[in-house]
Amino acid sequence: MAESRSKFEQIRIEKLRKLEAAGVDPWGQRFPDRTPIAELIPLAPEEKGTTTETRVRTAGRILALRDSGKVYFIDLHDKSGRIQLFIGKNQVGADWDLMPNLDLWDLVGVDGKIGRTKTGEPTIFVEKVHILTKTLAHPPEKYKGATDAEILLRQRYIDMIQNKEVLERFETRANIIRRMREFLNGRNFTEVETPTMQSIAGGAAARPFVTHHNALDIDLYLRIAPELYLKRLLVAGMERVYEIARVFRNEGVDATHNPEFTMMELYEAYGNYETMMELTESLVVNLVDSLGKGRVLPWGEKTIDFTPPWRRAKYDDLLRERLGVGLGDADGLRRVATERGLTTGGKDPDVVAHELFESTCEEGLTDPVFVIDYPASLCPLTKRKAGMPQIAERFELYVHGMELANAYTELNDPIMQEDLFASQLAGLSEEDSMAKMDRDFVLALKHGMPPAGGLGIGVDRLCMLLTDSHTIKDTIIFPLLKPKPIRTSAEGDEQGDEAEAKPQE
Secondary structure, three states: OHHHOOHHHHHHHHHHHHHHHOOOOOOOOOOOOOOOHHHHHHHOOOOOOOEEEEEEEEEEEEEEEEEOOOEEEEEEEEOOEEEEEEEEHHHHHHHHHHHHHOOOOOEEEEEEEEEEOOOOOEEEEEEEEEEEEOOOOOOOOOOOOOOOHHHHHHOHHHHHHHOHHHHHHHHHHHHHHHHHHHHHHHOOOEEOOOOOEEOOOOOOOOOOOEEEEOOOOEEEEEOOOOHHHHHHHHHHOOOEEEEEEEEEOOOOOEOOEOOEEEEEEEEEEOOOHHHHHHHHHHHHHHHHHHHOOOOEEEEOOEEEEOOOOOEEEEHHHHHHHHHOOOOOOHHHHHHHHHHOOOOOOOOOHHHHHHHHHHHHHHHHOOOOEEEEEEEHHHOOOEOEEOOEEEEEEEEEEEEOOEEEEEEEEEOOOHHHHHHHHHHHHOOOOOOOOOOOOOHHHHHHHHOOOOOEEEEEEEHHHHHHHHOOOOOHHHOOOOOOOOOOOOOOOOOOOOOOOOEOOOOOO
């Protein structure tokens, strides 16, 4: 085991043993009553080169360290900020003997007095040092830091330690989800939890992940959507219900897709897709306002204007504007698709239309736009438009060509639902996991589901737009990556285990 350790790790283990020999626990103990670093800065006196009698206690990670002989200067960081430590031999007494055993990225606690150096740097003049965790791994190269993007994804903790903006992005994500809950709870929605493992993969057209339950000897599927269970709760009398759910789809990985992602899905009895448009717009604008940066946000070199009201555009109108051909013109759709290199053989005209829509229309949908009234054949869970059975009351919300939300006026006719399920599943092999009808859901509908609107929002994509991120991996703390041998960000760094903190004397 020891043979696999780097020379840097071996040096740190030697220091760890020295701490143990001195009677110090290198893994630390409870450290109560610490103050976040950001709250200490205002306590520093205004006058340079002075120290107050205010005693403070804080803890954090060493991100810079310099030994000048009789004084150590340390940059100590916690989640809230950074402060300089002045550790003098005369001030810390016996703790001075511990100092040679400290390294970059060690976690320490300190007691001392707050002051300013001669250059005006807020500084804790330390009187007591507490070893809280001795780190063994060598940190990234001291000036450039970790720059290998793949390593930063695989070892996200390094990325978050080094790059404050990454930590802040995930704090923002957490606040967005918290604010989302507050908004929905304020509208009398009830948050619920539905099964993650399901006997039938339903609620969306996607390939599921398959697992097996040994005790029951049955195959189960990680859910691709919580939809059918949430609708059962509408039948049960829960008139406004939502879930912030982890869902799983055994499909591709790209800038906007991860096999495991977070969806907020809700249903409102006695509503429809118009109700859902109002709710979606109000919810997202509320989240934008919570950021405190105005309603026009940057997104790379572009901007997003979230100011309501948002545009509404019919699916058919967008096709005609872009291609000069629309729904119902099967020959025209096939001709345009063939001209654009798409295959049409054996495909329903609505499927051809949707492939054209995805390849030509989506990219032009920039600021928030509700695309409404989809081909009914593509929407087996959606109520048809009155007097227009070929059109489904469905919308998708697009921002800069990216689908952000999907909503329906929910189909609550059990006879039509059963027929649509049967039609959708016709021709699929028995081995296909989607070739199973959720008959219990149909039975639930027969007990009476109220007219309703339903909505799903991709939380990861929403966070992409609200945090100026351009890949879904930047908004999922631990995105799925193909396993590879462990390689540290410091591998190959031969510059030693020192880093200078510029002393602000």
